[in-house]
Amino acid sequence: MKTDSCPIPTPQERSFLDIQQAAEQKMLEKVARAISDAAIEVAANVRDAGLSFEPTSEGYFMFAVQQATFVRLCGGNPDTLRGGNPEVGDHVVQNCRNIIDTYWKTQSAHTTTP
Numbered sequence: 001m002k003t004d005s006c007p008i009p010t011p012q013e014r015s016f017l018d019i020q021q022a023a024e025q026k027m028l029e030k031v032a033r034a035i036s037d038a039a040i041e042v043a044a045n046v047r048d049a050g051l052s053f054e055p056t057s058e059g060y061f062m063f064a065v066q067q068a069t070f071v072r073l074c075g076g077n078p079d080t081l082r083g084g085n086p087e088v089g090d091h092v093v094q095n096c097r098n099i100i101d102t103y104w105k106t107q108s109a110h111t112t113t114p
Helices: 011-048 058-073 088-110
Strands: none
Touching: 011 058, 011 088
16 A cells, blocks of 8 residues: 655654755855845945946846756756756756646635635
8 A cells, every 4th residue: 555645754864854954044045145145236336336227136136046056957057058958957847837836826726815
């Protein structure tokens, strides 16, 4: 008989997962801080240069991180966007589609507006 439940981790596995999750959280905080810092830096430099351009938004830098990460995940060169494995790319895109379908579309279907 097959079950869909997850096995309970051993104490060593739990310890490993705790260490890994702490490092992951720290890494993600650094990425978020770097994105914010980049937007602040551009705004300050644009202002100091006396330019009349709108500063670059954090969203721009988030997309830059997303694009470079996607290409790296697929084994490509983020500077040239060449050399990636399209099959891996399809899996990454499908993973994003699954997040949309599972967490966002179903969530909005269950949310009611007053």
